[in-house]
Amino acid sequence: MDVFALDRRLQSDSHSVMQIGLCDLRLSKDARWPWLILVPRRCDVSEVFELTPLDQVMLTFETDLVAATLKKITGATKINVGALGNIVRQLHVHVIARFEGDANWPGPVWGFGKAEPYEEGKRDEFIEKLREALSS
Known part of the structure; x- marks a missing residue:
């Protein structure tokens, strides 16, 4: 069995x-x-249609759950969801909170500017908020 x-x-x-x-x-x-990025824990899968029907339903459910939680926590103007995989082939789904006036609004986030790292405390605080919201 693959790991x-x-x-x-x-x-x-x-x-x-x-x-x-x-x-x-x-x-x-x-x-x-x-x-946020959702990565289905399945080996050698690069497309949604390669998942079993049950896994497809679970991925949709989890994507919707994360998107709704992210919108609630951030108060975002819009939530962007996408699964591109042109560079990283492993299936993964991006869920991104966007705000009017954010970096590159209303354009796409991919390939724009240079990534800015989180301050460690702010990152940890945001992760904890996500965990609490998703565990309740």
Whole structure:
């Protein structure tokens, strides 16, 4: 049986928040936007349609749960959700809180400017808020 392994780029570009059910939930290290990443814990999957039907339902449920939680916690103007995978092939879903006037609003976050790291205390506080909200 194959063992799930997180892509090294996802590992290096994000912080672990928690495991939800199907997915590992991660926080992007780019503090310009509250940016979460859901990674289904399945081996050798790069497309949603490669998941079993039950896993597809779970991914949709978990994506919606994380998106709603992120909107509630941040008060975002808009939540962007996307699964691109052109560079990192391992299936992962981005859930990003956007605000009018944020870096590159209303344009996309990908490829814009240089990532800004979180202050350690702010990152840890945000991760704890997410864990509390998602565990209740």
